[in-house]
Amino acid sequence: MTLLPTSKPTVRRVAIFVRGVVQGVGFRPFVYKMARTEGLSGWIRNEAGTVRIEVQGAPGALDAFLDVLRNSPPPQARIDAVEIKDLPPEKSNTTSAFEIRRSAGDSPPRPTIPADLATCRECLAEISDPSERRHNYPFTNCTNCGPRWSIIERLPYDRPLTSMASFEMCRACRAEYEDPSDRRFHAQPIACPRCGPTLQLLDIQGRELAVGEAALSAAAEALLAGRIVALKGLGGFQLLADATDADAVARLRRRKQRPDRPFAVMPASLEETRKYCLVSDEESRQLTSHQAPIMLLRRSRQLGAEAPSPPPASRQLGAEAPSPPPASRQLGAEAPSPLDSALTGVAPGNPYLGVMLPYTPLHHLLMQAVGRPLICTSGNFSEEPMAIAIEDALRRLGPIADVLLTHDRPIVRPVDDSIVRVGIDGPRVLRRARGFAPLPIELHGDGYAPTVLAVGGHLKNTVALTLSRVRETHHVQVVMSAHVGDLESTLSIEVFRRAIDDLLDFYRATPEIVACDLHPDYASTRHAELLAARWDVPLVRVQHHHAHVAACMAEHGLHGPALGFAWDGTGYGPDGTVWGGETLLCEGAEYRRVAHLRTFALPGGDRAVREPRRSALGLLFELFGPAAAEHAADWFRPRELDNLLSILNRKIHSPRTSSMGRLFDAAAALCGLPSVITFEGQAAMAMEYAADKTEQESYKFSLSSLDDRIVIDWEPLIRGVLADRAAGVHVSRISARFHNSLAEMAVAVVAQSQEKTLPVVLSGGCFQNALLAERVLRRLSDAGFSVYNHRQTPPGDGCIALGQAFLALQQV
Numbered sequence: 001m002t003l004l005p006t007s008k009p010t011v012r013r014v015a016i017f018v019r020g021v022v023q024g025v026g027f028r029p030f031v032y033k034m035a036r037t038e039g040l041s042g043w044i045r046n047e048a049g050t051v052r053i054e055v056q057g058a059p060g061a062l063d064a065f066l067d068v069l070r071n072s073p074p075p076q077a078r079i080d081a082v083e084i085k086d087l088p089p090e091k092s093n094t095t096s097a098f099e100i101r102r103s104a105g106d107s108p109p110r111p112t113i114p115a116d117l118a119t120c121r122e123c124l125a126e127i128s129d130p131s132e133r134r135h136n137y138p139f140t141n142c143t144n145c146g147p148r149w150s151i152i153e154r155l156p157y158d159r160p161l162t163s164m165a166s167f168e169m170c171r172a173c174r175a176e177y178e179d180p181s182d183r184r185f186h187a188q189p190i191a192c193p194r195c196g197p198t199l200q201l202l203d204i205q206g207r208e209l210a211v212g213e214a215a216l217s218a219a220a221e222a223l224l225a226g227r228i229v230a231l232k233g234l235g236g237f238q239l240l241a242d243a244t245d246a247d248a249v250a251r252l253r254r255r256k257q258r259p260d261r262p263f264a265v266m267p268a269s270l271e272e273t274r275k276y277c278l279v280s281d282e283e284s285r286q287l288t289s290h291q292a293p294i295m296l297l298r299r300s301r302q303l304g305a306e307a308p309s310p311p312p313a314s315r316q317l318g319a320e321a322p323s324p325p326p327a328s329r330q331l332g333a334e335a336p337s338p339l340d341s342a343l344t345g346v347a348p349g350n351p352y353l354g355v356m357l358p359y360t361p362l363h364h365l366l367m368q369a370v371g372r373p374l375i376c377t378s379g380n381f382s383e384e385p386m387a388i389a390i391e392d393a394l395r396r397l398g399p400i401a402d403v404l405l406t407h408d409r410p411i412v413r414p415v416d417d418s419i420v421r422v423g424i425d426g427p428r429v430l431r432r433a434r435g436f437a438p439l440p441i442e443l444h445g446d447g448y449a450p451t452v453l454a455v456g457g458h459l460k461n462t463v464a465l466t467l468s469r470v471r472e473t474h475h476v477q478v479v480m481s482a483h484v485g486d487l488e489s490t491l492s493i494e495v496f497r498r499a500i501d502d503l504l505d506f507y508r509a510t511p512e513i514v515a516c517d518l519h520p521d522y523a524s525t526r527h528a529e530l531l532a533a534r535w536d537v538p539l540v541r542v543q544h545h546h547a548h549v550a551a552c553m554a555e556h557g558l559h560g561p562a563l564g565f566a567w568d569g570t571g572y573g574p575d576g577t578v579w580g581g582e583t584l585l586c587e588g589a590e591y592r593r594v595a596h597l598r599t600f601a602l603p604g605g606d607r608a609v610r611e612p613r614r615s616a617l618g619l620l621f622e623l624f625g626p627a628a629a630e631h632a633a634d635w636f637r638p639r640e641l642d643n644l645l646s647i648l649n650r651k652i653h654s655p656r657t658s659s660m661g662r663l664f665d666a667a668a669a670l671c672g673l674p675s676v677i678t679f680e681g682q683a684a685m686a687m688e689y690a691a692d693k694t695e696q697e698s699y700k701f702s703l704s705s706l707d708d709r710i711v712i713d714w715e716p717l718i719r720g721v722l723a724d725r726a727a728g729v730h731v732s733r734i735s736a737r738f739h740n741s742l743a744e745m746a747v748a749v750v751a752q753s754q755e756k757t758l759p760v761v762l763s764g765g766c767f768q769n770a771l772l773a774e775r776v777l778r779r780l781s782d783a784g785f786s787v788y789n790h791r792q793t794p795p796g797d798g799c800i801a802l803g804q805a806f807l808a809l810q811q812v
Contacts, residue, residue, distance in 0.1 A: 013042070013056035013087045016069070020080035021439060022051045023157040024113040026143030028100050029185040030074050035098040036180070038065045046103035046156040049110035055098070056089055076114050076144065076290055080442065080475075100186065103156035109507050110467060111440035111479050113148055113157050116234055116415060118292035118359035118435070120145040122183060127361050133172065136213055138362035139197045139409065143187045145290065149438055149482075150235040150415045151189060154506060159188045163410040170195035197409035199362075202390075204398040216362075219405040220369035228252050230379055230393055230401035234360050235415025235434055235482070236386035237379025237393045239400060244372050249345035252375060255400040258382045261679045262347035264294045264354040264417065266376040268367040273355055276300060276343060276373075282422050291435025292359035293418040296352045296770075346375060351689050356417060359434075366405075378416055382679075383488045385495040388414045413502055414495065415482045423789070424774050430794050432462065433482040440467070440477035441792055443806060444557045449476045450512035450812055453500065453531070454804035457544065457797045458522040459486045459569075459680070461496055464801035465503045465511075466809060478554070478805050479503065483798060487523040497527060513812075515540040515804035517547070519572035540808040544571030545582045546591045547803030548763035552795075553586065554806040556761075556788045560587030563594065563755050565746060565776075568764030568796065569609065569661035569680065578602065580659025580764075581712070583749050589810035595703075595710035595749045597663060601654040603644040612665035612683040613675035614644070619666045619718055621648045635675050660742075660766050663714060667738050670721050671731045681765065687735050688769045695736035698744050703752055710749055717741050743775035747783050759786045765796035 018027075023046050031044050031053060040057035055065065066084070073079055123140045126132045134140045141147070151163040159165060169177060173192050176184040184190050191197060193212075200208060201215035210218045219229050226248040229240045239256065241248040243265045253259055267273045270287060277297035279287070287295050347353055356376065358364040367374065378386045379397055387393040388411040393404060419431040429436060443449075449468040456462050461484040467477045481499040485492055504511070516528035518541045525541075532539035542550075548571075549564030566582045573579035581597030601618045608614040613635040620628035626645055633641065647653045661684065668683035669675045673690065677683050699720035702713040717738070724734050750760060760780055767773045773789065780787045793799040 009059065009089075011056060011089045012059045012062050013054065013089045014062065015085045015087055016053040016055065016066075017083040017085075018051045018053065018069070018079060018081075019049070019083075019110065020112070021076070021078035021114045022073075022112055023155070024148045024152075024188065025076040025117075026074045026183070026185075026187075027051060027077050029143060029180060030077075031069070032098060032100055032180050032185075034065055034068055038062075040065055041098055043099050043101045045101040046112075046158070050112065054087065074144070076117055078114075078439070100180075103158050109155040111438060111477055111507075112155065113152060113438075115291070115435050115437055115439055116148050116150050117145045117290045118357075119361055119364060120290075123361065124364060127365065134192055136216075136365060137191075137193050137196070138199060138216065138360070138365050139189075139191045139407070140361045141187060141189050141191070142183045143185065144183065146187070146189045147234055147409075150411055150413060150434075151409070153412055157188060162188055163412050164189050164191070167191060167196055167409075197407045199405065199407050202394070202404040202406060204394065204401065204403070206390075206394050209403065215405060216365055217369060219403065220366060222403050223366075223370050223374065226251075227402040228255070228400060230387075230397045230404045230406075231362070231366070232390070232393070232404070232406040232411075233362070235411060235413075236388045237397060237404075239375070239377050239379050239397070240366075241375045242370070242372060243343055243346050243375045246345050249375065252377075252400070253345070256377070256381060258377075259678050260348055260682060261382070262350050262352075262354055263375045263377050264356055265343060265346050265373050266356055266358060266363065266367065267373045268358065268364075268371075270357065272373070273297070273357070274300075277353055277355060280422060282427065286420055286422065286427055287355070287357050289435075291418060291420075292357055293420040293429075293435055294354045294356040294431075296419065296421040296430070297355050299351055299353055343373065349686070349689070354419065362407075376417075383486060383492070385485055385489075385492050386414050386416055413482070413499075416485075418483075421768075421770060423770060424777065425789060426791065428790060428795070429792060430768055430796070430798075431460075431483050432480065432793055432798055436792075437482040438479050440479050441555065441802065443476040443478060443554055443809065449809055451509050452513045452515055452805045452808045453504070453509075453511035454515040454801040454808065455496075455500065455517075455524040455528045455531075456484075456801035456804070457517050457547075458519070458524060460794070460797040461485060461487055461492075461524060462798050462801045463496070463499050463503065464805045465507060465509055466805050467507060467509065476809065478802055479507065480793070480801060493523050493527075496524065500527075500531075511535060511537060513538050513540055513808050515542055515808040517541070517572065517800065517804070518543045518574070540804070540811060542804045542807050543574060543579075543591070544800065545579055545764070546584060546586065547800045547807065548795075549584050549586050549591070549761050549803070550806045550810075551793055551799035551803035552761045552763045552788055552790050554802055555790060555792050558759060558761070558788065559810075561755070562586050562759045562761050562788075563750060563753060564591075564761040564763060565749075566764045567660035567742075567762075567766035570606075570657065570659055573658075578655050578657035578659055580657060580661055581663065582658065583710070583753070585753075585755060585758075586761075589807050593709055594753050594755070595712060597658040597660060598711050598713045598715070599656040599658050600662075601648055601651070602657050602662060603648050603654045605653060605655050608662060608665070609680055610678070611676050612669040612673075615662040615666035616669035616675070617644060618648070618654070619663075619670075619714075621645070623715065623718065625649075635669070660764070664766065664769075667718070667721060667735075670718070670725065671734050672725075673731070681768075684766070684769060687738065688771045690731050691735040691739055691771055692730075692732035693736065693771070695733050696740070697733075697737050698740035699737050701741060701745055701748075703748060710752055712745055712749065739769075739771050739775050742772060743779040746776050747779050750780065750785060751783070756785075759788055761788045763790060763795050763799065767795040 042055035545566035583595035
């Protein structure tokens with residue numbers, strides 16, 4: 001019998017399930033156009049957890065369609081998985097066209113939508129063209145740009161489920177929305193002057209002063225007159241002031257109660273940015289990306305790079321007089337250029353500027369009207385959350401702003417600006433918010449993964465939720481909230497609780513585990529205890545620095561063993577001390593403390609965070625006992641110093657710490673840098689900026705053993721600092737030697753730990769110091785170790801929730 005060759009099918013039909021960030025990025029219009037181009041029939045629709053496509057046609061055309069789908073999606077899309085199932089072909093008379101079907105939302109939502117997207121070139125050209133109907137319209141957007149996470153209430157991503165639901169499309173917008181050839185095809189926030197949101201200028205009593213284009217013009221005039229404007233932006237209110245007006249900047253600092261912390265500045269363009277800052281190719285890409293974060297850029301002239309000269313011999317060990325000069329005068333020694341002078345008050349004594357480009361049409365139009373750089377900072381008092389509603393802004397920002405430029409599009413959730421810095425190994429996120437949240441972070445694993453709610457830490461808080469995709473790809477996704485901030489006020493704690501409720505409601509998730517910090521008194525811990533009891537689920541308490549290391553491991557898909565350096569300010573230690581200079585051996589859900597700094601006392605406990613002189617006194621007391629008084633007399637009034645020495649001597653109100661952050665603070669005070677600061681990390685920043693990067697020498701230190709742990713003894717280092725100060729060595733060289741010593745410490749600890757073949761992970765707020773991160777990374781890499789840094793989450797406490805979630809899953 002002769003076997004006839006099997007004929008190849010002439011028509012093939014498949015169902016395609018696309019998972020990832022595929023809603024709100026023009027993905028359905030992209031697929032529609034591609035299917036029509038290839039002559040395919042079928043349909044596409046959004047579902048709560050995916051995008052589903054059924055498509056039919058010639059096999060060759062279908063293969064070409066699938067190739068483009070996988071390899072050339074829209075630029076804002078992120079495809080995590082494509083699942084294809086063959087289906088029986090349907091009759092041709094029922095499949096003569098390809099269509100976009102109404103969304104289905106029955107299944108549990110997945111992380112399918114993008115973060116908010118910066119204005120695209122096409123929309124920017126449109127608002128600049130007088131012949132266009134959206135000329136000068138501040139809420140212009142399309143499928144490639146505009147609000148997403150800040151306006152969506154629930155999935156699937158359709159207009160009725162966003163804060164644009166109350167704005168009925170006009171006939172022209174409806175035609176664009178329904179035209180597959182238009183770039184606004186199914187753009188959910190589509191709007192125009194006829195049917196969309198409207199600007200309104202209010203005084204601080206809430207009385208209307210102007211509307212529409214007149215409101216924007218009046219706001220620009222107010223800025224040029226030196227007034228402060230509260231702007232309702234994409235994810236919350238921002239405070240704006242003329243960055244070139246020293247009086248306006250000083251007024252904003254005084255009213256906002258922010259005397260020293262740097263402000264972000266918004267130039268009109270990349271070209272204008274280059275007038276003030278050095279901008280690398282990578283920094284340029286980040287600035288102009290659809291995330292459009294605040295970038296930390298080095299000033300084109302090194303304003304603030306010079307450190308102060310040593311004090312007279314009579315004050316060689318006392319860092320500050322009782323009334324120190326403002327931080328803005330503590331570092332800068334170089335005569336600035338006129339361009340430097342224009343922005344001096346924006347970031348006092350800082351060789352870097354936080355720069356972001358306009359990322360909404362409203363920002364672009366306002367910058368065009370003002371014609372000079374603006375300060376653009378969060379709309380709040382220091383230590384408070386950002387305002388998002390007009391009523392709240394009037395109440396809380398009235399004492400700061402002179403007028404409010406607002407609009408009638410509701411903000412569903414606060415989304416602050418992200419901060420990114422380019423290091424020697426690429427971009428690093430220092431604050432994860434607009435442009436990044438709620439993009440999921442993938443965790444690789446096998447088997448069932450329960451839903452975990454991780455509530456983060458106390459400072460720079462974020463919260464996280466795990467969403468399992470085990471039946472599909474054996475992956476777990478972690479969705480992190482945008483930056484919440486420090487839980488230091490009732491308002492901040494309320495925002496933190498709303499962030500938790502928002503994630504749970506949005507993803508219709510019921511936690512099976514709650515994870516929190518080990519510290520019993522954190523507001524986040526107390527709320528986690530309430531939630532775990534309410535839901536009757538396990539509560540996993542995670543040591544702070546273990547969470548730091550675990551977060552970085554999670555980013556890189558490391559399950560251990562790994563050796564992690566967790567260098568930061570403070571964290572609750574199981575031994576009753578305050579940790580912060582730790583080296584941990586981590587594997588799975590477990591860790592072992594391999595090394596730490598020698599401990600010292602912090603007189604007054606948490607007050608040392610804002611008073612580096614207290615950390616310095618604690619170190620000096622370890623070295624000299626009561627004789628430390630003669631070295632610290634310039635820092636304190638006599639009675640205050642006597643009281644502090646008394647509590648040190650009696651070992652009360654003086655917790656012992658191994659904190660690297662407090663060691664930084666102490667060294668800064670000993671070097672003559674700020675002894676009292678107005679924000680955490682200010683002294684360490686001064687140390688970083690003072691350092692002479694050409695200095696190669698380092699100070700000595702020693703390693704010893706205690707209960708199978710390595711103890712890093714800082715005493716030789718501190719004595720070296722004191723000796724250099726006494727010898728009149730410039731602070732720039734002392735600071736550089738200090739940084740170099742810490743890099744040598746890291747290498748020595750790894751070498752002595754017997755774990756030389758393991759990956760090395762760097763985490764903790766100290767690694768936001770670019771000089772420290774660079775020196776440690778280089779020395780460890782040169783010594784042959786594989787080193788991992790944070791990339792998707794901050795090295796500071798903004799990563800803690802990710803680490804908690806990762807470790808809670810490891811326990812299952």
